Amino acid sequence: MARHGGRILVDQLVIQGVKRVFSVPGESFLAALDGLHDVGIQNVVCRQEGGAAMMAEAQGKMTGQPGVLFVTRGPGATNASAGLHVAMQDSTPMVVFVGQIARGHRDREAFQEVDYRAFFGPLAKWATEVDDTDRLPEYISRAFHVATSGRPGPVVLALPEDMLSAFSDTPDIAAPVPMPTGVSEAQIAAVLDALSTAKRPLIVAGGAGWSRDAATNLERFAERFALPVAVTFRRQGHMDNRHPNYIGDLGVGMNPKLGQRLQAADLVIALGTRLGDIATNGYTLIDPAQPDKRIVHIHPDPDELGRVYRPDPGIAVSASQMIAALAQVNAPEVSRGDWVTSARAEYDAWRAPKETPGTVKMERVVSWLSDNLPEDAVLTNGAGNYAAFLHRYYQFKLFGTQLAPTSGSMGYGFPAAIAASIEHPDRTVVCMAGDGCFQMTVNEFSTAVQHGAKPIVVVANNGRYGTIRMHQERHYPGRVSGTDLANPDFAALARAYGGHGEVVERTDDFAAAFGRAQSSGLPAVIELRLDPEALSTGLTLSETRALGEAG
Template identity: 75%
Template sequence: MARHGGRILADQLAVQGVKRVFSVPGESFLAALDGLYDAGIPNIVCRQEGGAAMMAEAHGKMTGTPGVLFVTRGPGATNAASGLHVARQDSTPMVVFVGQIARGDRDREAFQEVDYRRFFGPLVKWAAEVDQTERLPEYISHAFHVATSGRPGPVVLALPEDMLSAEADVPDLAPPARLAPVASPAQVAAITDALSHARRPLVVVGGPHWSREAAAHLASFAEAFDLPVAATFRRQDHMDNRHSHYAGDLGVGMNPKLGTRLAEADLVLALGTRLGDTATNGYTLLDPARPGPRIVHVHPDPDELGRVWRPDPGIALPAPAMVAALARLTGQPGPWAEWTAAARRDYDAWTTPRETPGAVKMEQVIAWLSDHLPEDAIVTNGAGNYAAFLHRYFAFKGYGTQLAPTSGSMGYGFPAAISAKLEHPGRPVICLAGDGCFQMTLNEMSTAVQHGANMVVIVANNGRYGTIRMHQERTYPGRVSGTDLANPDYPALARAYGGDGVVVADQSEFPAAMDRALAADVPFVVELRLDPEALATSFTLSEARAMGRAR
């Protein structure tokens, strides 16, 4: 039976198990909107394509299935690029459909014309344009396969509007059948053999494909072999941070002692992580151009193995498949008991709050959240100085409780929180955002209200782009340029959108504010009025200035 391309597309999404899509509507894909109407797939209508893309990316990160985004041609597609960059660097499955000009108008610089293969090529795993309506099922099936295979990532399909509105009689295609990956005996033996020759091993975990079950397997393996485990940047929920073998995170603002431990290790067992520049402090703790520790690298993409580091060996396998096999082994701890115990002591000392200036103290805010939020609460954040407090002082208790961009994208936390609340309406969702970070995507407040996403947003308001100001004061002390912010009344703004909020000007007010926020049935903003001198580092702004002058 003939269907127009929009209905074929929507039916194919249903076959792929898509539960919701995110979009900013455009006339270039009206047929797709019509198809979604018939297919009954919820469409989360957003306010700007950057925020919509981050919501779709967060969905993919939470579920392991591709987040689906619809945007229109030209400015719609280019606005979405920020979320695609997050998906690429975070190894998140995502499928993006872009409305395109009619096929007969190509190469005339028609209204909003863009060559999406060239534009998105460096940002995505695959970019293509569908020219024939009858091939939509084929292209969509392949897009979902590419987005989830190997190292997951984003895929873009451009849809010429005349192709999408045309009719074709074509059957749907079932999703590809897959076998669950399993570690071979030889692969497991390679790891145990490497451990048998080590004296200072360090397990470093990160990357995609993880789950609650995988986190439990990791903990069992670490216990059995008495191994210290470090998480990479914003992958702290891969292991319960309260576990005796968790040693901290190798991220921005990492514990210097953990960084030293990475540099001093004689064996690095890298599970799922690419072991990039953030984890290695700009390749200074480990240098791929110089001899270093033995690196046993487990990663789902065979092309990643050996691309930066010399693996010894490299094992092309999703990390959870490997830790499942390792967890079944009888433990054989080596001569590193004190090495492991010291790693945990260093973590405990690092996470003991250090007081910062001001009546509201971020270290106490994060400590309260860590102690009082339910264990299944989802915490999201974007980028900024405030996030370092979260990384340092919050104990993530289980997998699926952290949503944050390893790409370091500002503005991510709020749209991610909306997506999280839609996916898990019964769980508390708390977004941490700086005043600069929040203002990049706060227009999605109306999206949250429209779709009933009653998350909590904690805004760390210090009146500046704090991280940039910190570096500015260290490099050019006393020469402030381009880092100050004029801010709105955030609770009043939330109420204007249909939410609610409160200002916290003293630390004693914070617990009551959070009780009210968590009980609200609308999006709720808690604005923290912070002392501008407070920084997430081991010094204040005035100390940063002094350091700059000392140079």
């Protein structure tokens, strides 16, 4: 039976197992909206394409299956590009459908015309345009394969409106057949051989494609072989942070002693991570030109192996597959002195709260959340100095409880929290946000209300773009330019949207405010009024400026 292209597309999404899509509607894909009308796929209607794209990215990060996004042409697509950049840098599977002008109007700079192959080329694993309604199932099948294969990432399909509204009797394509998986004995032997001669080995875990089973297997392997485990930037949910073999995160503002330990290691087993500039402090902790240690690199995409560091060896399998195999190996008698215990002691010392000025102290707020939230609570954040408190003082207990952009995107935390609350309505979802970060996507508050999401947003309000101000004071001390903010009453804004809002001006009042927010059953904002001197976890504003003045 003939169907219009929009229904063909949606039927393919059903076959792919898609349960939810995120969108901002546009006239360029009306046929797709019609296709979604009665098939049972939830359409989360958002307020701006950037927020919608971040929700879809968070969905992909939570589930391991592509998050699906629909946006219209021109400004809709360009607005969404911020979320695609997150998906690309974070290796998150995502499929994006973009409405496009009619095929007969191409190359005339028609209304909202964009060449999406050129525009999204650097931001996606694959970007193309579907010219023929008959081929929609083929393109969609390939899109889902590409988004999830090797190193996962975003795929963009542009859909000319006349192609999408045309009718066709083209048949559907079945869902992908699961690929056979496995790790060879030779690959396991190569890892064990490297470990047999190492005196100061270090596991660095990161990347996408992990699961609760993988996190458990990592703990088992680390225990058996007496290995310390560090994780990369914003991948702290890859291992229970309370485990004695966990030693911290190689992220922005990392523990200096952890960086020194990475330098001192004679073997690095890189599990799933690309081992990029953040984990290596701008490639200074491990010099790609003169690496002074052996690197065993395990990554699902063979193109990543040898891209920056020479692996010895490089093994093209997923981290979860490899760690499942290694967890079954019986370890020989292993003695590494205090290599693990001293590394763990350095992590514990780093977590001891360093007092900041003011009557609301972020270190105590985050420590309270770490001690009191359920183990399966989901924590999200965007970018800003406030996030350093979360990375340093919060202990993630279970896989899947951290949603944060390794790309360093501001505005991500709140849309991600909405997506998490929709996906896990029975779990506590907390978004940590700065005043600047929150305002980039605060308009999605009405999306949360409309779709029954109830995240609790903790807004660190210090009246400035704190991270940029920190760098500004270091490089141009005392010359404030472009970093101050005029902020709304965030609690009143939450109430205006139909949510719950509170202001906290003393640390001791936070716990009660959080309890009220949680019991409200509404999306909520708790605004923390911070002392402007409390710039980061390490230095105050005055100290940062003094360092800049001293050169």
